[in-house]
Ligand SMILES: NC(=O)C1=CN([C@@H]2O[C@H](COP(=O)(O)OP(=O)(O)OC[C@H]3O[C@@H](n4cnc5c(N)ncnc54)[C@H](OP(=O)(O)O)[C@@H]3O)[C@@H](O)[C@H]2O)C=CC1
Protein backbone atom coordinates (compact mmCIF):
# COMPACT_ATOMS: atom_id res chain seq x y z
CA UNK A 1 0.00 0.00 0.00
CA UNK A 2 1.47 3.33 -1.13
CA UNK A 3 1.00 6.05 1.48
CA UNK A 4 1.61 9.78 1.19
CA UNK A 5 1.85 11.84 4.39
CA UNK A 6 1.46 15.56 3.84
CA UNK A 7 3.64 17.24 6.45
CA UNK A 8 6.26 15.67 8.68
CA UNK A 9 5.45 17.73 11.76
CA UNK A 10 4.37 16.67 15.24
CA UNK A 11 1.69 14.19 14.19
CA UNK A 12 2.62 13.52 10.54
CA UNK A 13 6.22 12.85 11.50
CA UNK A 14 5.13 10.60 14.34
CA UNK A 15 2.52 8.47 12.59
CA UNK A 16 4.27 8.55 9.20
CA UNK A 17 7.58 7.64 10.82
CA UNK A 18 6.07 4.80 12.82
CA UNK A 19 4.32 3.48 9.70
CA UNK A 20 7.50 3.60 7.61
CA UNK A 21 9.45 1.87 10.38
CA UNK A 22 6.81 -0.89 10.42
CA UNK A 23 7.49 -1.55 6.73
CA UNK A 24 4.72 0.47 5.07
CA UNK A 25 5.73 2.29 1.86
CA UNK A 26 5.50 5.88 3.13
CA UNK A 27 6.46 9.07 1.30
CA UNK A 28 6.38 12.48 3.01
CA UNK A 29 5.29 15.51 1.03
CA UNK A 30 7.28 18.34 2.62
CA UNK A 31 8.46 21.85 1.95
CA UNK A 32 12.05 22.79 1.25
CA UNK A 33 13.25 23.69 4.76
CA UNK A 34 11.81 20.51 6.24
CA UNK A 35 13.24 18.42 3.41
CA UNK A 36 16.75 19.69 4.16
CA UNK A 37 16.33 19.05 7.86
CA UNK A 38 15.12 15.49 7.26
CA UNK A 39 17.88 14.77 4.76
CA UNK A 40 20.50 15.94 7.24
CA UNK A 41 19.19 14.36 10.46
CA UNK A 42 16.75 11.69 9.35
CA UNK A 43 13.32 11.56 10.98
CA UNK A 44 13.90 11.18 14.71
CA UNK A 45 11.21 10.29 17.20
CA UNK A 46 11.72 10.67 20.95
CA UNK A 47 8.84 8.92 22.60
CA UNK A 48 7.62 7.46 25.87
CA UNK A 49 6.98 4.35 23.75
CA UNK A 50 10.63 4.15 22.65
CA UNK A 51 12.83 6.35 20.50
CA UNK A 52 13.24 5.62 16.81
CA UNK A 53 15.11 6.93 13.77
CA UNK A 54 14.06 6.67 10.16
CA UNK A 55 17.45 7.36 8.59
CA UNK A 56 16.29 8.03 5.05
CA UNK A 57 12.63 8.98 4.82
CA UNK A 58 11.25 9.03 1.28
CA UNK A 59 10.58 12.69 0.51
CA UNK A 60 8.94 14.69 -2.24
CA UNK A 61 8.08 18.35 -2.65
CA UNK A 62 4.82 19.57 -4.22
CA UNK A 63 4.71 19.00 -7.95
CA UNK A 64 7.40 16.30 -8.10
CA UNK A 65 6.48 13.15 -9.98
CA UNK A 66 5.43 10.28 -7.70
CA UNK A 67 2.26 8.81 -9.24
CA UNK A 68 -0.99 8.22 -7.41
CA UNK A 69 -1.17 7.03 -3.80
CA UNK A 70 -3.56 4.56 -2.16
CA UNK A 71 -3.81 6.55 1.06
CA UNK A 72 -3.03 10.20 1.80
CA UNK A 73 -2.72 11.23 5.44
CA UNK A 74 -3.18 14.96 5.94
CA UNK A 75 -1.28 16.31 8.94
CA UNK A 76 -0.98 20.04 8.27
CA UNK A 77 -2.30 22.79 10.49
CA UNK A 78 -5.70 24.17 9.44
CA UNK A 79 -4.25 27.53 8.41
CA UNK A 80 -2.24 25.68 5.72
CA UNK A 81 -5.21 23.75 4.40
CA UNK A 82 -5.74 25.50 1.07
CA UNK A 83 -2.11 25.07 0.07
CA UNK A 84 -2.06 21.48 1.33
CA UNK A 85 -5.12 20.62 -0.75
CA UNK A 86 -3.45 22.02 -3.87
CA UNK A 87 -0.26 20.12 -3.06
CA UNK A 88 -1.87 16.69 -2.72
CA UNK A 89 -4.19 17.05 -5.73
CA UNK A 90 -1.78 15.59 -8.35
CA UNK A 91 -1.37 12.43 -6.26
CA UNK A 92 -5.09 11.71 -5.88
CA UNK A 93 -6.47 9.03 -8.19
CA UNK A 94 -9.90 7.44 -8.47
CA UNK A 95 -9.08 4.86 -5.76
CA UNK A 96 -7.19 7.17 -3.39
CA UNK A 97 -8.46 7.53 0.17
CA UNK A 98 -7.68 10.81 1.94
CA UNK A 99 -7.59 10.66 5.75
CA UNK A 100 -7.25 14.03 7.51
CA UNK A 101 -5.88 13.84 11.08
CA UNK A 102 -6.46 17.52 11.88
CA UNK A 103 -8.46 18.64 14.88
CA UNK A 104 -11.84 20.24 14.16
CA UNK A 105 -14.41 19.81 11.43
CA UNK A 106 -14.29 22.69 8.91
CA UNK A 107 -11.51 21.04 6.87
CA UNK A 108 -13.92 18.21 5.99
CA UNK A 109 -16.11 20.62 4.03
CA UNK A 110 -13.12 21.94 2.08
CA UNK A 111 -11.88 18.42 1.30
CA UNK A 112 -15.31 17.23 0.16
CA UNK A 113 -15.66 20.22 -2.08
CA UNK A 114 -12.32 19.59 -3.78
CA UNK A 115 -12.14 15.80 -3.92
CA UNK A 116 -15.74 14.57 -3.47
CA UNK A 117 -17.17 12.78 -0.44
CA UNK A 118 -16.25 9.31 -1.67
CA UNK A 119 -12.51 9.91 -1.48
CA UNK A 120 -12.42 11.48 1.98
CA UNK A 121 -12.72 9.48 5.18
CA UNK A 122 -13.12 11.01 8.61
CA UNK A 123 -10.05 10.90 10.81
CA UNK A 124 -8.54 12.14 14.05
CA UNK A 125 -5.80 11.27 16.47
CA UNK A 126 -5.11 11.21 20.18
CA UNK A 127 -1.48 12.00 20.80
CA UNK A 128 0.56 14.63 22.65
CA UNK A 129 3.39 15.45 20.33
CA UNK A 130 5.53 18.40 19.33
CA UNK A 131 8.65 19.24 17.30
CA UNK A 132 11.81 20.44 19.03
CA UNK A 133 14.23 23.06 17.69
CA UNK A 134 16.12 20.42 15.66
CA UNK A 135 12.92 19.22 14.01
CA UNK A 136 12.77 15.98 15.99
CA UNK A 137 9.38 14.66 17.05
CA UNK A 138 8.87 14.56 20.82
CA UNK A 139 5.92 12.45 21.96
CA UNK A 140 5.16 12.62 25.65
CA UNK A 141 2.15 10.65 26.85
CA UNK A 142 0.45 7.28 26.67
CA UNK A 143 -1.91 7.88 23.74
CA UNK A 144 -0.68 7.48 20.20
CA UNK A 145 -3.86 6.43 18.47
CA UNK A 146 -5.23 7.41 15.09
CA UNK A 147 -8.84 6.65 14.15
CA UNK A 148 -10.44 6.76 10.70
CA UNK A 149 -13.54 5.54 8.93
CA UNK A 150 -16.28 6.08 6.36
CA UNK A 151 -17.96 9.42 7.05
CA UNK A 152 -21.44 7.98 6.61
CA UNK A 153 -20.63 5.19 9.06
CA UNK A 154 -20.38 1.42 9.00
CA UNK A 155 -17.54 -0.90 8.11
CA UNK A 156 -16.00 -0.93 4.66
CA UNK A 157 -13.66 -3.24 2.90
CA UNK A 158 -11.22 -0.40 2.16
CA UNK A 159 -11.13 0.79 5.78
CA UNK A 160 -10.40 -2.73 7.01
CA UNK A 161 -7.69 -3.10 4.36
CA UNK A 162 -6.00 0.07 5.60
CA UNK A 163 -6.31 -1.02 9.23
CA UNK A 164 -4.69 -4.34 8.34
CA UNK A 165 -1.86 -2.70 6.36
CA UNK A 166 -1.16 -0.33 9.29
CA UNK A 167 -1.45 -2.96 12.01
CA UNK A 168 2.31 -3.42 12.54
CA UNK A 169 2.81 0.13 13.79
CA UNK A 170 4.06 1.13 17.24
CA UNK A 171 0.88 3.01 18.11
CA UNK A 172 -2.52 2.35 16.62
CA UNK A 173 -4.63 2.95 13.52
CA UNK A 174 -8.20 1.92 14.27
CA UNK A 175 -11.05 1.72 11.76
CA UNK A 176 -14.24 3.17 13.28
CA UNK A 177 -17.84 2.53 12.21
CA UNK A 178 -18.89 5.82 13.85
CA UNK A 179 -16.24 8.26 12.76
CA UNK A 180 -18.55 11.30 12.64
CA UNK A 181 -19.33 10.84 16.29
CA UNK A 182 -15.66 10.34 17.15
CA UNK A 183 -14.59 13.42 15.16
CA UNK A 184 -17.16 15.61 16.96
CA UNK A 185 -16.25 14.17 20.36
CA UNK A 186 -12.61 14.98 19.69
CA UNK A 187 -13.60 18.45 18.46
CA UNK A 188 -15.51 19.04 21.71
CA UNK A 189 -12.55 17.89 23.76
CA UNK A 190 -9.95 19.96 21.92
CA UNK A 191 -12.05 23.13 21.80
CA UNK A 192 -12.42 23.01 25.57
CA UNK A 193 -8.91 21.81 26.36
CA UNK A 194 -7.04 24.15 24.03
CA UNK A 195 -9.42 26.92 25.15
CA UNK A 196 -8.73 26.67 28.88
CA UNK A 197 -5.03 25.87 28.63
CA UNK A 198 -4.38 28.88 26.39
CA UNK A 199 -6.67 31.16 28.39
CA UNK A 200 -4.97 30.26 31.67
CA UNK A 201 -1.56 29.73 30.11
CA UNK A 202 -1.21 26.46 31.97
CA UNK A 203 -1.03 22.71 31.66
CA UNK A 204 -4.14 20.96 32.94
CA UNK A 205 -3.02 20.17 36.53
CA UNK A 206 -3.23 23.67 38.00
CA UNK A 207 -6.54 24.18 36.18
CA UNK A 208 -8.33 21.15 37.57
CA UNK A 209 -6.78 21.67 41.00
CA UNK A 210 -8.67 24.92 41.56
CA UNK A 211 -12.44 24.68 42.00
CA UNK A 212 -13.17 27.63 39.73
CA UNK A 213 -10.79 26.28 37.07
CA UNK A 214 -12.70 23.04 36.93
CA UNK A 215 -16.07 24.79 37.00
CA UNK A 216 -15.09 27.11 34.18
CA UNK A 217 -13.77 24.23 32.07
CA UNK A 218 -17.04 22.37 32.59
CA UNK A 219 -19.13 25.42 31.63
CA UNK A 220 -17.06 25.97 28.51
CA UNK A 221 -17.53 22.31 27.50
CA UNK A 222 -21.29 22.71 28.00
CA UNK A 223 -21.39 25.79 25.79
CA UNK A 224 -19.43 24.01 23.08
CA UNK A 225 -21.64 20.93 23.30
CA UNK A 226 -24.74 23.15 23.04
CA UNK A 227 -23.47 24.65 19.77
CA UNK A 228 -22.55 21.24 18.41
CA UNK A 229 -25.92 19.73 19.29
CA UNK A 230 -27.65 22.69 17.65
CA UNK A 231 -25.63 21.87 14.52
CA UNK A 232 -26.99 18.30 14.77
CA UNK A 233 -23.55 16.88 15.52
CA UNK A 234 -23.98 13.29 16.75
CA UNK A 235 -22.71 13.74 20.32
CA UNK A 236 -23.36 11.01 22.89
CA UNK A 237 -25.63 11.83 25.83
CA UNK A 238 -23.45 12.52 28.86
CA UNK A 239 -20.36 13.26 26.77
CA UNK A 240 -19.49 16.43 28.71
CA UNK A 241 -19.58 14.56 32.03
CA UNK A 242 -17.48 11.76 30.55
CA UNK A 243 -14.87 14.13 29.12
CA UNK A 244 -14.71 16.08 32.39
CA UNK A 245 -14.08 12.85 34.31
CA UNK A 246 -11.21 12.09 31.91
CA UNK A 247 -9.94 15.66 32.20
CA UNK A 248 -9.61 15.32 35.99
CA UNK A 249 -7.56 12.14 35.55
CA UNK A 250 -5.21 13.54 32.89
CA UNK A 251 -1.59 13.84 34.01
CA UNK A 252 -1.01 17.29 35.49
CA UNK A 253 1.67 18.37 33.00
CA UNK A 254 -0.48 17.69 29.94
CA UNK A 255 -0.70 20.63 27.50
CA UNK A 256 -2.73 21.14 24.36
CA UNK A 257 -0.73 21.42 21.14
CA UNK A 258 -2.22 24.92 20.79
CA UNK A 259 -0.62 26.01 24.07
CA UNK A 260 2.69 24.47 23.00
CA UNK A 261 2.48 26.42 19.74
CA UNK A 262 1.69 29.62 21.64
CA UNK A 263 4.69 29.08 23.89
CA UNK A 264 6.84 28.91 20.75
CA UNK A 265 5.23 32.06 19.30
CA UNK A 266 3.70 30.07 16.41
CA UNK A 267 0.31 30.62 14.75
CA UNK A 268 -2.76 28.95 16.31
CA UNK A 269 -5.88 27.33 14.83
CA UNK A 270 -8.26 29.80 16.51
CA UNK A 271 -10.56 30.39 13.55
CA UNK A 272 -10.67 26.71 12.62
CA UNK A 273 -11.53 25.46 16.13
CA UNK A 274 -13.17 28.03 18.44
CA UNK A 275 -13.91 30.59 15.71
CA UNK A 276 -15.91 28.18 13.55
CA UNK A 277 -18.16 27.28 16.49
CA UNK A 278 -18.54 30.85 17.71
CA UNK A 279 -19.67 31.92 14.25
CA UNK A 280 -22.26 29.10 14.15
CA UNK A 281 -23.39 30.06 17.68
CA UNK A 282 -23.91 33.65 16.58
CA UNK A 283 -25.90 32.53 13.52
CA UNK A 284 -28.04 30.36 15.77
CA UNK A 285 -28.35 33.15 18.37
CA UNK A 286 -26.89 30.98 21.11
CA UNK A 287 -25.28 32.59 24.12
CA UNK A 288 -21.68 31.33 24.50
CA UNK A 289 -19.85 33.93 26.62
CA UNK A 290 -16.97 31.68 27.69
CA UNK A 291 -16.30 30.53 24.15
CA UNK A 292 -16.17 34.20 23.18
CA UNK A 293 -13.61 34.96 25.91
CA UNK A 294 -11.46 32.01 24.84
CA UNK A 295 -11.61 33.05 21.19
CA UNK A 296 -10.90 36.70 22.00
CA UNK A 297 -7.82 35.67 23.98
CA UNK A 298 -6.57 33.77 20.91
CA UNK A 299 -7.30 36.69 18.58
CA UNK A 300 -5.42 39.05 20.92
CA UNK A 301 -2.47 36.65 20.77
CA UNK A 302 -2.68 36.67 16.96
CA UNK A 303 -2.86 40.46 16.90
CA UNK A 304 0.21 40.75 19.10
CA UNK A 305 2.10 38.40 16.75
CA UNK A 306 1.13 40.63 13.82
CA UNK A 307 2.15 43.81 15.66
CA UNK A 308 5.54 42.32 16.50
CA UNK A 309 6.36 41.64 12.82
N1 LIG B 1 0.58 18.03 18.04
C1 LIG B 1 -0.36 17.32 18.65
O1 LIG B 1 -0.13 16.81 19.76
C2 LIG B 1 -1.69 17.12 18.02
C3 LIG B 1 -2.09 17.85 16.90
N2 LIG B 1 -3.31 17.60 16.34
C4 LIG B 1 -3.75 18.35 15.17
O2 LIG B 1 -3.00 17.86 14.07
C5 LIG B 1 -2.83 18.90 13.07
C6 LIG B 1 -1.34 19.06 12.80
O3 LIG B 1 -0.72 19.49 13.99
P1 LIG B 1 0.84 19.33 14.29
O4 LIG B 1 1.35 18.07 13.73
O5 LIG B 1 0.99 19.63 15.72
O6 LIG B 1 1.41 20.55 13.43
P2 LIG B 1 2.91 20.86 13.01
O7 LIG B 1 2.97 22.31 12.78
O8 LIG B 1 3.86 20.24 13.98
O9 LIG B 1 3.07 20.08 11.65
C7 LIG B 1 2.41 20.46 10.49
C8 LIG B 1 3.34 20.19 9.35
O10 LIG B 1 2.61 20.38 8.14
C9 LIG B 1 3.52 20.89 7.22
N3 LIG B 1 2.84 21.54 6.10
C10 LIG B 1 1.90 22.51 6.12
N4 LIG B 1 1.51 22.83 4.89
C11 LIG B 1 2.24 22.06 4.05
C12 LIG B 1 2.30 21.94 2.64
N5 LIG B 1 1.53 22.66 1.85
N6 LIG B 1 3.17 21.05 2.13
C13 LIG B 1 3.96 20.30 2.92
N7 LIG B 1 3.94 20.36 4.27
C14 LIG B 1 3.08 21.23 4.82
C15 LIG B 1 4.34 21.90 8.00
O11 LIG B 1 5.52 22.08 7.27
P3 LIG B 1 6.55 23.27 7.47
O12 LIG B 1 7.48 22.73 8.51
O13 LIG B 1 7.14 23.41 6.13
O14 LIG B 1 5.75 24.46 7.94
C16 LIG B 1 4.52 21.16 9.32
O15 LIG B 1 5.72 20.42 9.35
C17 LIG B 1 -3.51 20.13 13.66
O16 LIG B 1 -4.83 20.23 13.19
C18 LIG B 1 -3.52 19.84 15.18
O17 LIG B 1 -4.57 20.53 15.84
C19 LIG B 1 -4.13 16.60 16.77
C20 LIG B 1 -3.77 15.85 17.84
C21 LIG B 1 -2.56 16.09 18.60
Ligand SMILES: CC(C)(CO)C(=O)C(=O)O
Nearest residue numbers: 125126127128256257258
Ligand atom coordinates in the same frame (compact mmCIF):
# COMPACT_ATOMS: atom_id res chain seq x y z
C1 LIG C 1 -5.49 17.11 23.42
C2 LIG C 1 -4.62 16.45 22.40
C3 LIG C 1 -3.21 16.35 22.91
C4 LIG C 1 -5.16 15.04 22.24
O1 LIG C 1 -4.62 14.36 21.19
C5 LIG C 1 -4.71 17.22 21.12
O2 LIG C 1 -5.38 16.84 20.19
C6 LIG C 1 -3.99 18.50 20.93
O3 LIG C 1 -3.42 19.03 21.89
O4 LIG C 1 -4.00 19.00 19.78
